[in-house]
Amino acid sequence: MGGAINMSDTLLDVRNLTVKYKTSNGMLTAVSNASFTVEEGQFLGLVGESGCGKSTLVKTIMGALDNNGKITDGKIYFQGNKIIDANNELTNEKGKWTDISWIPQAAMNSLDPIERINKQAYTIAKAHTDLSQTQVDEKLKEMFDIVGIPKNRITDYPHQFSGGMKQRTLIALSLFLEPSLLIADEPTTGLDVIMQDQVINYLEEIQDELNLSVLIITHDISVVFEMCDWIAVMHSGQLVEEGHIERVYDQTSHPYSILLQESLPDLRHPDQELKVIEGDPPQNIGRMNYCSFANRCPWEIEECTAVSPSLETVSSNVEEDDEQHDHNVACIRKDTVRSEIHGGER
Numbered sequence: 564m565g566g567a568i569n570m571s572d573t574l575l576d577v578r579n580l581t582v583k584y585k586t587s588n589g590m591l592t593a594v595s596n597a598s599f600t601v602e603e604g605q606f607l608g609l610v611g612e613s614g615c616g617k618s619t620l621v622k623t624i625m626g627a628l629d630n631n632g633k634i635t636d637g638k639i640y641f642q643g644n645k646i647i648d649a650n651n652e653l654t655n656e657k658g659k660w661t662d663i664s665w666i667p668q669a670a671m672n673s674l675d676p677i678e679r680i681n682k683q684a685y686t687i688a689k690a691h692t693d694l695s696q697t698q699v700d701e702k703l704k705e706m707f708d709i710v711g712i713p714k715n716r717i718t719d720y721p722h723q724f725s726g727g728m729k730q731r732t733l734i735a736l737s738l739f740l741e742p743s744l745l746i747a748d749e750p751t752t753g754l755d756v757i758m759q760d761q762v763i764n765y766l767e768e769i770q771d772e773l774n775l776s777v778l779i780i781t782h783d784i785s786v787v788f789e790m791c792d793w794i795a796v797m798h799s800g801q802l803v804e805e806g807h808i809e810r811v812y813d814q815t816s817h818p819y820s821i822l823l824q825e826s827l828p829d830l831r832h833p834d835q836e837l838k839v840i841e842g843d844p845p846q847n848i849g850r851m852n853y854c855s856f857a858n859r860c861p862w863e864i865e866e867c868t869a870v871s872p873s874l875e876t877v878s879s880n881v882e883e884d885d886e887q888h889d890h891n892v893a894c895i896r897k898d899t900v901r902s903e904i905h906g907g908e909r
């Protein structure tokens with residue numbers, strides 16, 4: 564788990580974002596009224612099962628939404644500047660691409676197999692900077708050092724690396740232009756446990772050495788508990804729980820997060836019996852004026868299908884102004900759920 568961070572400036576600020584896709588069945592809501600921030604130096608883990616809208620959120624931030632996708636509400640700010648809103652207006656395009664670096668899902672396969680790594684880095688650099696090949700090589704060597712690959716291997720071809728090394732090469736390639744924010748989509752998926760561990764360790768090292776902010780997108784809540792300072796849990800387009808990792812781990816409060824935690828192996832409790840989350844998320848066609856988890860939720864009552872719950876701070880036993888311990892949950896039954904699960908701890 565990541566260490567304590569110094570809360571300072573807000574780097575990324577996503578406010579009330581709703582993104583829809585035009586489909587043959589109507590407008591599908593992929594992200595509904597989502598708000599969250601990434602602070603300087605923070606590791607935020609955005610977690611949820613396949614199809615919940617994680618990639619849509621990231622593509623929106625990067626201005627890379629599919630053609631049939633549209634922001635219907637909300638705004639995104641980066642370093643205080645609005646970079647995108649419902650008019651798809653991009654106000655800071657050049658800055659955005661060098662300050663935010665994105666490793667898309669399955670990006671390992673996007674490394675060009677017939678081009679040396681340092682040449683690929685030069686191609687990336689050329690699009691944004693005036694750096695020479697020699698300057699690129701120097702920067703890349705520094706990054707190879709941080710991710711634990713010998714510097715002299717910057718001239719290798721991708722096929723000369725193992726899966727974990729390729730993933731770390733991608734991290735190096737995404738960092739050598741010194742972005743403020745790295746967005747890593749499923750950085751450990753498809754790697755074996757040892758390589759997953761390596762990638763996690765190197766990302767932690769990067770946090771220490773570069774004071775970088777990282778948004779990690781994953782379906783694996785244990786990866787988030789292992790390496791992030793903050794967590795945001797998403798279910799079928801809605802952010803359902805978010806907060807400081809320690810609080811969310813100790814007092815998980817949204818029914819989906821509770822079941823998600825019980826459905827995946829927990830590195831701290833390897834003997835725990837795994838449960839299955841029954842049912843499927845709804846097809847969010849039209850307005851989302853309901854809780855997307857209602858039809859799968861053991862605590863569901865009629866009202867859950869009649870309102871879209873917003874994130875609200877849950878009671879905590881720390882000082883009220885201690886922002887680092889914020890813990891927000893979008894569930895109209897959160898008090899009942901919390902008292903059943905955590906009893907007197909509330």
Ligand SMILES: Nc1ncnc2c1ncn2[C@@H]1O[C@H](COP(=O)(O)OP(=O)(O)OP(=O)(O)O)[C@@H](O)[C@H]1O
Binds near residue numbers: 584
């Ligand atoms: N171009 C598109 N057109 C129509 N629907 C789409 C499109 N892209 C995504 N969707 C739908 O939007 C919803 C969110 O998809 P998204 O890819 O953002 O989820 P995800 O959480 O990233 O899933 P995964 O982890 O499998 O990539 C899903 O219901 C998906 O089917």
